[in-house]
Amino acid sequence: MNITTIGFDADDTLWHNERFYVLTQERFADLLADYTDRASLDARLQAAERRNIGHYGYGIKGFVLSMIETAVDVTDARVPAAVIRRILEIGQEMLRHPIELLPDAHKTVAAMAASRHRLVLITKGDLLDQERKLAESGLWEYFDAVEIVSEKSAAVYRRIFNRHGDGPERAMMVGNSMKSDVLPAIEAGAWAVHVPFELVWALESAPAPTGHERYRVLDGLGGLKALVDWIG
Template sequence: MRKLTTIGFDADDTLWHNERFFKLTQARFTELLADHAEPEHLDARLLAAERRNLGRYGYGIKGFVLSMIETAIEVTDAQVPAEVIRAILESGQEMLAHPIELLPHARDAIEAVTGSHTVLLITKGDLLDQERKLAQSGLGELFDGVEIVSDKTEASYRRIFARHGDGAERAMMIGNSMKSDVVPALEAGGWGVYVPHDLGWALEHAPTPSSHARFMELSDLGGLPALVDEIG
């Protein structure tokens, strides 16, 4: 009997570029507020706002834009010019329209395990934006199921892998976030495969579970087929 029957892929910065657009927008935000706050101070205030607002707005571009507006109001003592607010909103609209660029080996890795395994896309964030990116990626037809969740937890992985497969114990989750993709998948009883990305978000950091028997790391998705064969 095959040990591994279900494979889940994260989307943003695992299959396609995403964080680069947040970094570019944040750099623009720093320029807009240059007269009111030093870059490091502004970055810290924005990160604090994002952390506070996760429970209100969830993950994604819309929450990021609202956190930028909130931070702009705070650092200007509620004196932020209307044109700055407008520029922040326009930056968010540009992010929501950015083209999709696949990361190396993304399509090949998915195609290598389709047919032999149940293949899922498991992502979090704004529903409309995630659906747009999946449609533009050209990868949609390769997945047996798509789950867009508000957060990735042990419970959500157990539920998803039970619904689409043979349970978390026979499932693997692949992604660039230790906090969201790897650790909760391991806690659910599955394999957690970390594929690092050059850019990362501070709120997605977590200690590496190096001693866990089911934790694995790949430099890129090109090594996935061999890893899947090794597990059996």
């Protein structure tokens, strides 16, 4: 069955994202260097993020709240107000950071739109921030639909591909996250293309479905059109 609908992840698939979190964690560690070592701080922050996803969802705002919670914990509730203020300022800087597209992102999205495939942006995160990034990316015009979801699961992919396409069997999901973009899309019955990014958030790591007939890996987005044409 021919592929008629293509879903694209956004962060670290179409534009840079994770590197800003890494840089922010370095600044966070500098702020709390007098209270704990970097490895312990990173572990406690990751644990806070894992606990808080169900409360705050994905994105910068939840990340900032997890940093504040971690700062309170590692200082035994003695964190200076100036440090809290600086964490908030760093978070606001992240929300204002300009968008930088990844190589071949614009060319590939434009080419897939021109080939008359229905394109759907499927991303997690804060609604306002994701809408801002898409608007600034210059890619908005190519997408037939945008879905900003709280979690990516097989049920979510089935709903999206049924709503905006001809069902998951005739759809493909393209993204950098094995956990969110590949495994649940395959479970839903879609094709899944993994485009690895150099930085991977620990909470998005998962084993690859090596050998699955609907799983493919590309070194970059530039090879997507040829792959879709080959599949049919």
